[in-house]
Amino acid sequence: MKKLISVLTLFSMFLHSNELQEAINNAPSGSKITLAEGIYKGNIVINKPLTIDGVNKKAKIVGDGDSSVITIKSSNVVIKNLTIENSGFSVEKVDSAIHAKEVNSIVIENNHIEDTLFGINLEQVNRSKIIDNFITSKDLELGVRGDAIRLWSSHDNQLLSNKIYKSRDFVLWYSSGNNIENNYGSYNRYSLHFMHAGRNMVRNNFFEYNSVGIFFMYSSGTIAIGNTVKNSLGAFGVGIGMKDSSNFTLLENNLIYNPRGLYLDQSPYHPRTVNIFERNNILYNSSGIQFQVSRERSIFTDNIIKGNIEPVVSDTPRNNLSINDWNGNYWDMYEGFDRNKDGYGDIPYKHYVYADKLWLYNPNVKFFYGSVVMDLLNFLAKFIPFSEPELLAVDNNPKMEAKIAK
Known part of the structure; x- marks a missing residue:
């Protein structure tokens, strides 16, 4: 493993494809792991405060198609500038690009997420930032895609400037005090x-x-x-x-x-x-x-x-x-x-x-709603009402x- 000490971080490493989980396991708390362009094996678990930085999103963390690509089990984790792909398909397990549970103060910023069932899934995650990510789902029917961003009992988070395309929902359950600002969504x-x-x-x-x-x-x-x-x-x-x-x-x-x-x-x-x-x-x-x-x-x-x-x-x-x-x-x-x-x-x-009461309360007449026929009936009804x-x-x-x- 090659190591490069950075003057800007406590501990920084320059990694190749099969070394990412090992680097996480060996890194001291507060480390910054910088990834060069390439493909890195996913299904990683982060259980300590650290930063993973892909710099320009040319570093790809790719899952094996089973479970979540990145699982966060520690507060004060930063995931940024990465491409993240290929989660599993399990709705029951909420297979995601990034899955965080019972942690606080994480940052997920400027990532490109694709070919994942769920995008970013936060459960009991507070005071965190989800900023400027692009998220699209697996190529599935609309109703069986996962949610792009999903918050469950998560409070006081910042969800800013994310772009969501061809996913299912951006959903907040039992979550309060969140700021949802400047996001864009289409074809969800x-x-x-x-x-x-x-x-x-x-x-x-x-x-x-x-x-x-x-x-x-x-x-x-x-x-x-x-x-x-x-x-x-x-x-x-x-x-x-x-x-x-x-x-x-x-x-x-x-x-x-x-x-x-x-x-x-x-x-x-x-x-x-x-x-x-x-x-x-x-x-x-x-x-x-x-x-x-x-x-x-x-x-x-x-x-x-x-x-x-x-x-x-x-x-x-x-x-x-x-x-x-x-x-x-x-x-x-x-x-x-x-x-x-x-x-x-x-x-x-x-x-x-x-006359609109005809289509409002009679489904068989709704076919004519907005037609010239209904316009004419409305016009006549205003002068000679045939219903109250x-x-x-x-x-x-x-x-x-x-x-x-x-």
Whole structure:
């Protein structure tokens, strides 16, 4: 084994392909192991604080197709600048490129991960950084790929500027206090999925061509700000969705060209809680804001709701949407005037559902949704209603102009 003492690190080694696990075993705590270009045998276990640095990602750690490629069993480990490939296929064992459990303060940065079932799997890992990694899964059907990034009961982590492509989900279970920022995802299932996860910050992420953009389930107390979700795919494509989730604040998000821009199912869920939606751009979706069941109040302020086939939709007959507050939103369907030139309409905007009740509550008619036939029926129903219209939203101060931030 060749050894090169570095003045920048306590202990540094320059390795060839079959020596990596041996070097880890022999290295003192706090060592830096620098890898030259080449292929290194994977299925390694790191059980002490150290750094493994591939410098330019030309050093490949390749698993044998069984189990995880790198397993971390120590805090204060750094994995960076590597290419990591060829995990096993076991969902039960969560075979991953990098699997860390019950450790703290690790860094996984600037790695290229491919041909692995799961990408980065953290279980009970706190105060760590996952930064600037590219992750793609094995070439499998979407539902049987592993998750690109998976957190389980992991708190106060930084998940920044990762790129996820053709994986399954980016998911957080029972995890709180995490900062998820500037990530990009495309052609996945859930770009970002929260389960029983609270008090997270979701900021400036960009997701496109996924089945679902961001979905919060059984969660509370999270802020989502400045995210863009475009072109969600499939019949249930969603920009941002919420199921049984309370005390959320959604600010300045862009939901564009999705089957459902914003999807709300029993959210807020807990009694006397409120969800706040402010300064969001909800643009050119099939359904701008779609309600499944409403339990508690949501507040919609200063949002731009434009170009959607239907701005507000209720999936449930006699759903109590009157509990919601709408104020100062821009509605492109508003037909009032602003005589005092204060920027707000003189009369409230009221959104009724007319003939659309046919397709909302009768699956056999959904084939015609968005067609000329439904447009004609809606037009006629506004003048000569053939069913009692249902009031879905009232905005007492509709904004007259839409100013969409670039």
